[in-house]
Structures are given as C-alpha cells and as structure tokens.
Amino acid sequence: MLPAQATNPILRWEYLVDEWDQISEALLQHLRLTVVSVLIGVALAAVLGTAALRFGWAAQPITTVAAVIYTIPSVALFGILVPYTGLSMWTAVIPLVGYTLLVLVTNFVAGFRSVPTEVRDAADGMGMTRVRRVLGVELPIAAPYLVAGIRIATVSTVGLVTVAAIIGQGGLGRLILDGLRRSFWTPMVVGSVLSILLALVLDVAIQFVGARLMPWARRHAPRRGATP
C-alpha cells in the first residue's frame, strides 16, 4: 500500500477537530497515569530511602533491586502483569512506579547524605528535636536533589506511559498505536507531539515550583540525577 501524499498528509487538521474528545481524554489519561505513578513512586522511595539511610546494610540491596527493575524491558513488564491485574489501570501503574524507583531512591539518599555533618551537629547542639531537625533542616537541604529526581522520574514516566498502550492503558500511546495500525500519520504525530509537550510542561512546572519553594538553592542546584 502506497498512499499518495495528497491523501495521507503528515497532519490532517480535521482529525484534531473531529477526534478532539478522544485526544483530550488520552491526554488526561496520560497525565493521570504519570502523576499517580510518580506520586506513589515518591512515597515508596521515601520509605525505601529512609530504610537505606537508617540501616547501612539495606542501602545496597535496595538500590540493586531498583536497578534490576529498571533494566526489565517495559513491554515485557506490562505483559507479565496482565494475568494478575487484568487490563486495569494498575497493570500500567505498577511497572511505571517500579521504573521511577531507581532515580527517586538514589536522589533521596543522595539528598539526605548531602546534609553537611556540621549542620546536623549545629541543629543537635541547639537542642532541636529529631523530628524538627529532619523536617526543618535536613529535608529542605535535601530538597534540590529530591526535586531533580522527581523531574527525571516524571519525564521518563511520560515516555513510558505510551508503551502501556499495548495493554490498552497508554494515554497518548493509544493514538500512536492507532496511527501505526492504520498507517494514518495524524494520530501518531498528535500522540507523539503531545507527549513531548506534556513532558516538557511537567518538567518546567516542577522546576518552577521547586525554585519557588527553595529560594536559597537558586545558585547552588545540584546536577540532575546525582548519584551518592
């Protein structure tokens, strides 16, 4: 099949108008999957990261497991879960959460390890309670690392969500798959461009919120994806 350029242009504008409901629903689903996965990932990473910091021996195994999960091909991981969780949202969310863990745990640990010993010492020396020290001093100092980790996790999750289309969840990925199946470029282009835009918008938004919350860190932001 060799469709003529005239009949199958890169972008057919009527499609945007006719299928707007479907497009916006895909976009929302994409956003929802991303946000839910990253939020659960952050919560889980906080627990795992705390364990890694608290018990020295736990750090290595936790990082290793997160790294192993990270290496599993996404297509395979989505497929493996179908017999257990069906074609529900969770079948998509569980692997997506898994993929966020490596960067989130790593940055969580790096962030808290970046708290200078003397700062902790000064906080203790001034009679701060432990809770106050951790939440009031250590967390803000670790925050640039946490924000950097969340940015990377979010951007890579936006990309991975498209893959979840193979189990019928993928948000904008469904448009891409649909286009591929029908050799119809427009949905592919729309799906791709929107997912890129979504990633960029979320990245900038997180960076913006982070900068507002951390006025002191403006000049001293750590490199993204810092490793301990």
Next chain:
Amino acid sequence: MATAIRLAGVTKRFDDRSPPAVDSLDLEVGEGELVALIGPSGCGKTTTLRMINRLVEPTAGRIEVAGVDVRSVPLTELRRGIGYVIQQVGLFPHRTVAQNVATVPRTLGWDRGRIAERVAELASLVGLDPSLLDRYPDELSGGQQQRVGVARALAADPPVLLMDEPFGAVDPIVRARLQDELSDLQRRLHKTIVLVTHDLDEAIRLADRIALMNVGGVIEQHATPDELLRSPANEFVEEFVGEDRGMKRLRLHTVGELPFLQGPVVDESADAEEAERVLDRHGSDWLGVTRDGVFAGWLPRARLAERPLRDARLELPAAQVTSSSTLHTAVEVIMASNTSVAIIDDGGRFGGVVTLEHVREALAPAATEV
C-alpha cells in the same frame, strides 16, 4: 567565683579495645571565665567539650552545669541553655541570616516582635551589617558566617558558651579581628566559655585559664596563660608552649603594668647642672624634656650647654607607646626605631619611659607578678 561547669572523673571510651579518648578528667570552669582546652590532635579536647552538652555521652564520671547534673535535664532543654559554636559554623543554608540567628528563640516559642528585636540587637553586638540579615549564608564571607554563628549561639542569652575551634576556618587577618571581637564581647557579657583550640596564641590571647591536654585525654597543666608560659609544669608543657614562650608572655602584659620609670627626662625648667646630673645617673647620652607634663623631645648631651632647655632644638621621639600597648608592641617599637627607649604618651601626658632592660626585669622569674 562560683563554679559554672564541673567535670569530675569524666571518662569517654569510644570502644572497649582502644584506650579512652578522655581519661578520668577533672575540670572546673568558674562563672564568667573563659577556659581554653588546647592540645595536640587526639588529646580529646573536642570530645571533652561535646560531653558538656551531651553530643557525646560520657562513659563514666559526672558533669554539672550550674550545679545540675547534665543527665538530669531533658537533652533538648539542656542544649537550648548552652550556646554552641563550631569551626564549620553549620549555618542552615535554607534559612536567612535572621532566621538562623532566631533558631533557638523560635524553638523556645518567643513571639515575633521579641525575636526581631533580639536579632537586631545581636547583629549589632557581633558586628553584622543589618542589610545582611535577609541574605542566605552562602552569600556571606567566612568571617561574616562565623559572626552569624556566634550570634546564633548567643540568641537566647545562654550563660554558657561552648566553642569548638570557632576561628579555625577563617584567614589569619579575619581570625585576629574575630578574636578581638570575642574579647570585647566577653568583657561585656561575662559568659562562661569553654573554647577548644589548637592555636596556642589564640588561647593565650583569649583565655583566663588554659587547660593543656595530652593524648589520652589527660590535663597536663591548668593555669593562667602567664603561669603556663612562665612555669611549665613538665616537659610536655614546655615543649608545647615552645621556645619563644618568653616572647609570647610579652603579649600578655601592658606597658601600664610596669613600675613607673622616669628615665633621663626632666622638665624644661631644669638647669644644665641638673640635666647633667640626671644624664650621669642614667648613663644616657640623650636627655628627654617635658613641657607642662607633655613630652617635648630629646636633646643630645653635646648640645646641652648651647642654650637653656626652654629654647633647645629638640628631636622628636622615634619610639612612642601608650599605657595600654602590650610589652610586645613596646619591644617591637624600640627595636624598629633603633633606639633603646620608648616614651609612654597617654593622650599627650608623659607617662614615663620603657626600656628593654625594664621589660626584661618585669618578666624575670623573680618578679612574677608584674
């Protein structure tokens, strides 16, 4: 002087196999006294300091602050009552200078107005420009950061201050200035201060008494700086204070402490005969002349007969100090101007003279108290 801090038989072992870091140490710090803990690295001076606010828990022994066993007070309460300053300052990078200084008052639940007032007061006390209060610590120089550290430690006006090498991380010029400022501060506030340092000059400069510690956490000598330099208790102390301990003592005393010495100096009303007599008595070739109690200048013996003292052409004094100059300065001035005598001039009034011999006699072991 009441005892503010008392350590009795305090021992700290970090593990069972190695020797103790601090071994059955006794130390008393009087109220309003500044005691310097000094010694080579590994002597346990920092460990000793950190046991006072329980950042390190002693293995054995008893520590009292203001007569109260530190273990009988809740940890956070104990520490809020003890100012703590460390070498790396440890300012909170995410809080402004003002917020850093306000840390303990905020923990204590002071109201906003009182905190703001106290922060402003502390800024002027430690010499911080108020415009810096809204900055973040990273925007400050090392010296400014350490001032913030001191202000933060003083915020809730604790009677006791623990300082762990507070000026170790700043350059020598800033260090000297901060030391002077701490001296001034201490003269006004009369805190009980325990200062850990490895810098003997700093200890001599600031401390009322120095506890010189040796490896293994024992005190070799606990004495005033002058006593430590004058009569080291043993070989270790002697070696630690160094061969120039005599020179170091010069910084501890001022010209004003010396017995008054008139020197070959007469009033301009004196006649030539009297002037000759004075010169002979002092074995000097130069005569000092005062006019209405103000030193007017020197006259060489050879020109004595030329005209009356009142009309003599005098040479201005090359070496001049004040009563509050240290003996070190006096010796320096005398050497630098290549003379043998410096006149003491206190805002115009002639206050006698200083000679090298004079200084040497004053510091001689026989005349222990100058």
